[in-house]
Amino acid sequence: MSQTEDRARFLVAYDQNLRTDAETPSALKVTQHGPLRLVTFMKGRGFVTYQDLGDVDSSSVRRLVAEATAYYVAEPGINRVEWKTRGHDHAPGLHQALLESGFVQDEPESIMIGEAMALSAPVPLPDGVSLRQVADEADVRAMSAMQDEVFGEPVSDEMADALLRRLSLGDGMQLWVAEAEGQMVSAGRLEPVPGTSFAGIWGGATREEWRGRGIYRALTARRAQAALELGKTLIHSDSTEFSRPILERSGLLKVSTTTPYRWVRD
Structure with a gap:
């Protein structure tokens, strides 16, 4: 099968399996508003996603954005919201509608998908x-x-609290670190997606002075091995331009892009 065929197959699987409850396993609340999923997380964080917007026109998109924004404005506990867009969606006028509602565009990332087996070959560690x-x-x-x-970013308890809550749920999430000289030098998590063939690899971070030595690739390979042990055969990740080439060398394919837009309460 060609890479073009693989990309098409992976993108269909992504839209069908990873744009539902799979995106929000740690949500405190999910409200369905038309095609939109309006999500509330811990610490006042809102999140907007959807499987698709259907056959919408620009006026419908503008209305959905305004209504979603109004929903969060009316929720006093929400202090910031992320709207997750995808480059392959039919969403005419979405960029402008989000800007008009006070959202700010963040950096786009690549949606990467591939066979777990391709990533699982052990990588020698320094x-x-x-x-x-x-x-x-x-x-x-x-x-x-x-x-x-x-x-x-400033060191905060927010992500640690969220990770500890996830671990308490026993939903299969795994946290992996690389250590050297008595300190953690790289880390990332594995998130198996229930009811699918997917596991996600997220949060990959390596201290700058330890980069370029294969540590991140080794950490990725170990998470892929763990995914296979859990019966997951596909790996997905939203990747920055720093990690995308590493994942491509390991066999993942870029199937689309995702761009977050962020709203912060005044």
Whole structure:
């Protein structure tokens, strides 16, 4: 099968399997509004997604955006909202409608999908580097703090609290870290998607001074092995331009793009 055929097959599987409850396993509340899924997460975070918008025109899109924004404005506990768009969707006028409603466009990412088997070949680690799965609260908070630092964000408890809540649910999520010289130098999580062949790899972060040594590829391979152990045969991820080439070398294909738009309460 050609890469073009694989991309088409993967994109159909993505739309059918990964744009439903699979996107929001840690949601506190999901409200269906027409085609939209209006999601509430911990710590005042809202999230808008959908499987598709149907045969809409620009006026319908503008109305949906206005109604979704009004929904969150009326929820005093919500302080910020992400609207997740996809490059292959039929959504005329969505970009402009979001800007008019106070959303700000973020950097686009690549939607990557591939066979777990292609990623699972072991990658040699540099001397002194080891991989392990973590679940204890202290380890989870240390992992989350390291990721915040790598992504240039203030260290906060928000992601750690969300990860600990997910672990308490026992839904199969796994957290993996690479360690060297007594510190975590790379980390990422694996999220198996119930009822599908998919597992997602997310949160990949490596300290700058440890990049270029194959650590992230090794961490990806280990998560792919864990996915196969769970019976998952497909891997998906939203990838930055830093990690996309690494995933492509491991066999994943770019099937589309996703661009978040962010609204913050004044």
